């Protein structure tokens with residue numbers, strides 16, 4: 001079994017990116033800019049945003065956070081998105097999910113210009129993805145593709161089972177794999193006989209969010225196992241796979257932490273940089 005070391009690859013990519021950002025500053029006087037909108041006081045969101053700000057700073061991207069109270073009106077948040085849309089120093093805008101229940105997240109996010117949709121969740125980027133004309137890709141699926149590529153794991157003609165169909169992971173990832181000629185099965189909470197399906201996967205990806213959800217008997221021998229899940233048990237971060245047992249059967253497996261998570265952050269940074277490269281053309 002080989003560990004898919006997302007932490008090491010992300011570090012390598014951050015170092016490369018830092019040089020590219022520096023180059024962009026020197027040659028074109030462009031400092032990539034990110035605006036993060038956070039609403040309310042969800043503790044996990046606060047940590048995620050802090051980590052994103054820190055990661056940006058480390059590679060030389062200028063990131064700013066706009067924080068609103070959870071009783072802020074929808075219109076005020078939308079107005080700030082419109083301001084960022086017009087701001088030439090801002091290349092990417094993201095709204096940290098989840099928003100408080102009283103706000104219409106889909107509506108708010110829809111105000112982000114397609115050309116600044118750094119998360120790739122907007123209809124414009126999703127439409128291009130579906131049409132196999134990929135533009136900006138969501139960070140978690142993109143990070144997974146980069147990890148598979150780094151370890152030279154073939155995707156074309158493989159049967160990939162993606163468990164989970166969320167807008168941010170499962171759906172875009174399944175389409176990206178299809179675009180790379182995999183045979184893709186998407187499973188979700190209404191799927192019957194899940195084990196019969198997962199056992200046929202050459203590459204098994206789980207994005208459910210339940211510890212030990214994927215047990216050893218659900219995995220085909222020599223499968224490639226990608227664990228997107230993040231849960232906390234007694235202060236420890238764990239994934240969806242029963243890692244200790246599944247690792248005996250897998251050919252490759254991502255650890256949690258240190259697998260998909262760091263790849264997600266570095267892919268977001270790469271997206272900001274790529275949007276900044278287009279600044280002249282906007």
Ligand SMILES: NC(=O)c1ccc[n+]([C@@H]2O[C@H](COP(=O)([O-])OP(=O)(O)OC[C@H]3O[C@@H](n4cnc5c(N)ncnc54)[C@H](OP(=O)(O)O)[C@@H]3O)[C@@H](O)[C@H]2O)c1
Nearest residue numbers: 140164165166169188189207208209228229230260261264
């Ligand atoms: N590592 C990273 O960088 C990263 C990034 C994003 C998310 N995550 C983590 O990945 C996990 C999933 O995140 P998400 O935002 O995609 O979550 P989500 O929106 O809650 O989606 C979970 C998916 O799992 C499916 N599911 C739930 N129970 C199931 C069951 N018994 N059998 C089969 N499928 C089942 C759901 O099916 P239905 O659609 O039918 O409800 C849903 O599609 C979470 O732990 C999250 O923290 C990690």
